[in-house]
Amino acid sequence: MTTTPTKSKNPVPNKERIKMPRQHMPEQPALERAKQFTEVNLGYPEEVARQEAIRCLECAKPTCTKDCPVGVKVKEFVQLIVEGNYLGAAAKIREDNVLPAITGRVCPQEDHCEGGCLLCKRGESLGIGYLERFVADYEQQHFDSKNIVKAPPTGKKVAVVGSGPSGLTVAGDLVQRGHQVHVFEALHEVGGVLVYGIPEFRLPKKIIREQVDYMRAMGVEFETDVVVGRTVTIDELLEEEGYDAVFIGTGAGLPQFMGIPGEHLNGVYSANEFLTRINLMHAYEFPKYDEPMVDFRGKDVAVIGGGNTALDAIRSALRLGARKAYVLYRRSEVEMPARLEEVKHAKQEGIEFQVLTAPVEFLSDGKGWLTGARCIKMELGEPDASGRRRPVEIKGSEFDLPLSVAVIAIGTSANPIVQSTTPGLNTNKKGYIEADATSQRTSRKGVFAGGDIVTGSATVILAMGAGRRAAKGIHDYLTAGDW
Amino acid sequence: MTIKAESKGAFVFKIVHAEFIAPGIKRFIIEAPRIARKQRPGQFVIIRINENGERIPLTIERSDPEKGTVNIVVQSIGKTTHLLNSLNTGDSIMDIVGPLGKPSEIANFGTVVAIGGGVGTAMAYPTAAAMKRAGNRVITILGGRNKDLVILEREMREVSDTVFVTTDDGSYADKGLVTDKLRQLIENGTRIDLVLAVGPIPMMRAVADMTRKEKIHTMVSLNPIMIDGTGMCGGCRVLVEGKSEFACVDGPEFDAHRVDFAVLVQRNSMYRDAEKRSMDDYKCQLEKAKNGAIHEELTSALEAKR
Numbered sequence: 001m002t003t004t005p006t007k008s009k010n011p012v013p014n015k016e017r018i019k020m021p022r023q024h025m026p027e028q029p030a031l032e033r034a035k036q037f038t039e040v041n042l043g044y045p046e047e048v049a050r051q052e053a054i055r056c057l058e059c060a061k062p063t064c065t066k067d068c069p070v071g072v073k074v075k076e077f078v079q080l081i082v083e084g085n086y087l088g089a090a091a092k093i094r095e096d097n098v099l100p101a102i103t104g105r106v107c108p109q110e111d112h113c114e115g116g117c118l119l120c121k122r123g124e125s126l127g128i129g130y131l132e133r134f135v136a137d138y139e140q141q142h143f144d145s146k147n148i149v150k151a152p153p154t155g156k157k158v159a160v161v162g163s164g165p166s167g168l169t170v171a172g173d174l175v176q177r178g179h180q181v182h183v184f185e186a187l188h189e190v191g192g193v194l195v196y197g198i199p200e201f202r203l204p205k206k207i208i209r210e211q212v213d214y215m216r217a218m219g220v221e222f223e224t225d226v227v228v229g230r231t232v233t234i235d236e237l238l239e240e241e242g243y244d245a246v247f248i249g250t251g252a253g254l255p256q257f258m259g260i261p262g263e264h265l266n267g268v269y270s271a272n273e274f275l276t277r278i279n280l281m282h283a284y285e286f287p288k289y290d291e292p293m294v295d296f297r298g299k300d301v302a303v304i305g306g307g308n309t310a311l312d313a314i315r316s317a318l319r320l321g322a323r324k325a326y327v328l329y330r331r332s333e334v335e336m337p338a339r340l341e342e343v344k345h346a347k348q349e350g351i352e353f354q355v356l357t358a359p360v361e362f363l364s365d366g367k368g369w370l371t372g373a374r375c376i377k378m379e380l381g382e383p384d385a386s387g388r389r390r391p392v393e394i395k396g397s398e399f400d401l402p403l404s405v406a407v408i409a410i411g412t413s414a415n416p417i418v419q420s421t422t423p424g425l426n427t428n429k430k431g432y433i434e435a436d437a438t439s440q441r442t443s444r445k446g447v448f449a450g451g452d453i454v455t456g457s458a459t460v461i462l463a464m465g466a467g468r469r470a471a472k473g474i475h476d477y478l479t480a481g482d483w
Numbered sequence: 484m485t486i487k488a489e490s491k492g493a494f495v496f497k498i499v500h501a502e503f504i505a506p507g508i509k510r511f512i513i514e515a516p517r518i519a520r521k522q523r524p525g526q527f528v529i530i531r532i533n534e535n536g537e538r539i540p541l542t543i544e545r546s547d548p549e550k551g552t553v554n555i556v557v558q559s560i561g562k563t564t565h566l567l568n569s570l571n572t573g574d575s576i577m578d579i580v581g582p583l584g585k586p587s588e589i590a591n592f593g594t595v596v597a598i599g600g601g602v603g604t605a606m607a608y609p610t611a612a613a614m615k616r617a618g619n620r621v622i623t624i625l626g627g628r629n630k631d632l633v634i635l636e637r638e639m640r641e642v643s644d645t646v647f648v649t650t651d652d653g654s655y656a657d658k659g660l661v662t663d664k665l666r667q668l669i670e671n672g673t674r675i676d677l678v679l680a681v682g683p684i685p686m687m688r689a690v691a692d693m694t695r696k697e698k699i700h701t702m703v704s705l706n707p708i709m710i711d712g713t714g715m716c717g718g719c720r721v722l723v724e725g726k727s728e729f730a731c732v733d734g735p736e737f738d739a740h741r742v743d744f745a746v747l748v749q750r751n752s753m754y755r756d757a758e759k760r761s762m763d764d765y766k767c768q769l770e771k772a773k774n775g776a777i778h779e780e781l782t783s784a785l786e787a788k789r
Contacts, residue, residue: 186580186711186713187580187711188531188538188577188578188580196711196715224578225578225579225580226517226580227580227581227583227712227713230521230581230582230583231517231518231521231580231581231582232517232521251715253713253714253715254714254715254717254729254732255715255716255717257717257720257727263727264720264722264727264743264746264749264750265749266749266750266752266753269718270716270717270718272715272716272717273710273716273717273718276710276711276715276716276718277710280710280711281537281538281710282535286757287757287760287761287764288535289535289536289537290535290536290537290562290563290761291537291538291710292537292754292757292758292761293757294753294754295756368746368749368750368752415713415714415715415732416714416732417713417714417732
């Protein structure tokens with residue numbers, strides 16, 4: 001599947017390309033989209049995609065591929081777009097990334113492929129994520145299972161625990177190499193955090209289903225409603241069900257709370273619960289769907305945290321009819337871990353950012369319902385272990401913010417179910433599974449792990465990177481047999 | 484041993500038997516081989532009836548690993564449980580996941596008092612049975628609002644040394660509450676090493692208050708609102724000695740003397756309005772369906788006359 005270097009078919013000379021502006025991503029008008037869950041970004045039309053692809057400088061040593069956790073051959077797929085060979089471009093991406101329609105939408109490109117793009121020096125980086133999305137969507141519209149390339153069967157069976165980004169990547173990579181892959185999912189729908197965590201307006205469920213169907217067409221089997229560790233153990237999978245290797249990609253798990261008074265009040269949610277109700281359970285379509293949600297219409301809502309999860313939650317609250325929607329973040333906007341595009345979109349939609357602010361107590365109406373948050377202002381002190389400047393409370397700066405709903409999105413801690421039911425599986429102090437950084441091997445023979453259950457909360461693409469390494473690690477183990 | 488894949492399309496959770504064991508309380512025997520094989524006393528399942536359904540936790544009464552079936556006992560309370568209890572032998576349920584939660588700690592404690600209130604008896608039963616097998620003396624107290632709502636008495640008698648029954652209205656056995664019987668046992672000087680209480684929250688709270696004074700170790704099985712059941716969402720958090728614990732991964736059994744029951748009651752009331760609306764809509768649909776059926780019957784009768 002290697003391509004021999006060909007002369008550039010790009011019609012525009014390099015020095016002209018630098019002057020071309022980045023093509024704008026068409027999107028739903030902010031005030032319209034803030035009332036509904038349909039996707040914000042509409043995608044490049046074909047001509048716009050080609051215009052954007054032409055901007056690529058075709059660097060001799062591209063940083064985009066180097067900075068991509070799964071190593072997508074950006075220059076080559078972009079070149080194929082220039083040539084109008086979109087299915088070729090899709091196949092090129094799929095050599096390294098089995099979920100292009102998803103990463104094209106949710107990847108923090110500014111931290112990876114687009115971050116070191118030479119075009120940044122003169123203006124804006126190449127729209128690599130937008131181009132990836134264009135190619136993936138084009139491929140979906142012209143899908144033909146005949147195009148699936150797969151190695152002959154090896155006779156080896158692999159169990160994948162969890163169908164989130166790392167698990168799907170492992171499954172896609174291994175099935176391509178001819179192994180039989182069976183994916184176990186605890187929930188009733190395949191996709192893990194892609195389904196329960198990321199809202200429809202950022203990643204439509206249809207896209208996930210299409211990517212999963214693509215994997216089914218490749219031969220991956222999926223089994224929902226299985227909580228590995230409870231319904232079946234890792235040892236049973238290896239010893240009784242005949243799997244030659246197991247990959248654990250169970251995700252981060254338990255939501256963290258702040259440990260401040262009032263966290264048990266009605267109206268205080270973890271972001272995971274809030275988003276699960278909306279995304280997985282369709283609570284925004286109550287009563288058509290049975291799962292209920294607090295009525296947000298005309299109410300004031302705040303999310304605590306500055307990551308993508310926090311923004312997903314507050315933008316969902318806005319779409320459910322919230323009157324005021326705040327982001328409370330204890331550091332400044334510079335330190336905010338959310339994708340730049342999400343922050344931009346959130347502001348356009350009318351989300352109010354109160355940075356350097358943290359709640360110290362949730363206030364009650366005396367009947368068990370939330371009425372507000374007592375907050376304190378912060379200032380930035382010396383850098384902490386994470387390298388970011390530590391927020392320090394400003395004495396006497398407390399103020400009360402009236403709220404009906406508060407959503408806590410300050411991160412997660414390790415889910416213990418698999419670890420506590422798998423003897424000999426080593427974990428670190430925080431309870432995350434220890435895995436080799438290259439092969440993703442754990443302390444148990446034949447057992448690999450990757451994604452948030454190894455690193456703690458991270459991004460879709462970092463989990464996919466781990467999945468990629470694990471797939472290689474598993475393939476090496478299955479073919480060589482050494483541990 | 485090979486296990487059939489329980490994936491959608493490949494596997495349906497088929498109801499092999501369904502029967503009402505009391506008014507509004509139905510027992511289902513359901514094909515779920517993976518769950519049947521792993522279930523231990525104290526664990527539960529989460530079910531989703533259909534595509535638009537909510538996920539709710541339900542008690543496992545027992546399981547048969549050989550036949551690959553689990554028994555669940557369901558009381559009609561809201562829309563989902565009413566809809567579930569309208570299903571019959573041969574029907575199927577879209578999703579069942581489990582067994583969830585930590586199993587009960589089973590050991591030879593000495594004398595165990597197992598208290599089951601209403602449908603909670605179905606949760607207490609497998610633990611009581613396991614306690615008996617572990618060599619404990621098992622004293623069971625069953626309670627119900629009336630005679631009809633005392634369930635699993637025969638089953639409990641099979642695994643208990645002694646069984647007491649109380650009804651709120653005196654329509655069967657002793658008139659009174661389960662705590663009246665518990666107080667009698669304590670006052671008679673019965674040695675009690677462990678109390679397990681499963682039932683309505685006020686009952687569990689009353690048992691906890693009584694045994695706290697006597698310093699009798701007491702476990703309760705809690706039923707907060709739950710969604711995923713794997714620890715991911717944190718919706719089922721309960722306040723245990725001032726700290727958040729998750730009923731799905733840390734429970735469902737907790738030391739009764741450490742649980743904040745007031746917070747449990749308050750959090751369980753969070754969706755009361757929505758639950759009422761769902762139930763009203765459901766009743767309305769049933770009514771329409773019934774009227775539709777009558778209309779159809781009349782029309783076809785008229786057709787026949789012609």
